[in-house]
Amino acid sequence: MKKIIIAIDGYSACGKSTTAKLVANKLGYIYIDTGAMYRAVTLYFLENYVSLTDPHAVVQALANIHITFIHNPHLQKNETYLNGLNVEEEIRKMYISDKVSEVSTISEVRKCMVEQQQKMGKKRGLVMDGRDIGTCVFPDAELKIFMTADMMIRAKRRQEELLEKDDMVPLDDIIKNLQMRDHIDTTRAQSPLRMADDAYLLDNTHITIDEQIDFVINLASSRM
Ligand code: C5P
Secondary structure, eight states: OOOOEEEEEESTTSSHHHHHHHHHHHHTOEEEEHHHHHHHHHHHHHHTTOOTTOHHHHHHHHHTOOEEEEEETTTTEEEEEETTEEOTTGGGSHHHHHHHHHHTTOHHHHHHHHHHHHHHTTTOOEEEEESSIIIIIOTTOSEEEEEEOOHHHHHHHHHHHHHHTTOOOOHHHHHHHHHHHHHHHHHOSSSOOOOOTTOEEEEOTTSOHHHHHHHHHHHHHTTO
């Protein structure tokens, strides 16, 4: 059977990661959460006071950043490591969510991340989620999905995820954060979030996780 690349793009907190992870598990594919990479870069920049407006400082900092994903068998999921340290919990916090889209507009950051992501896909057999996977990272992906959902549903899902980590964030703050990120992501100069011409739209406002997985797996099967 042919190994393919499945690119899943879409708005923040639409359930891209959940869908991508489960599809990858079903197919025995590698799953890469590119949002986690931009979040890890943001954490490094904040911790090291890197000036976002100084391209030289940004390039220097990027040279010191090493991001890896290591499978945690107890939690049955990949966790993000920044220079050898597990930062999975830290990068999901609101102070990172508040800054990550600004960091993601920096062209040096995008170039560095996209290069690493393309290397990960060399052997195909990969599900990758993000904002520019079908349009920029893998324009030749065999299957492209663009996910969206109603804003209130997205915000409530994100609030529940944060609550599971004992982080109680008011719904209004989450909505403001999602709207701000959607705006920056769709209007930035370099590889803005948009649906690729050959992508399939998946609006999961009213469908279950199982239905989403079936939708993607059916499309994937016909391309293998
Ligand atoms: O997917 P997640 O919500 O964790 O992504 C965090 C942020 O990283 C997004 O809001 C976006 O600004 C940025 N991002 C991006 N390109 C990607 C993945 C994420 O610009 N491929």
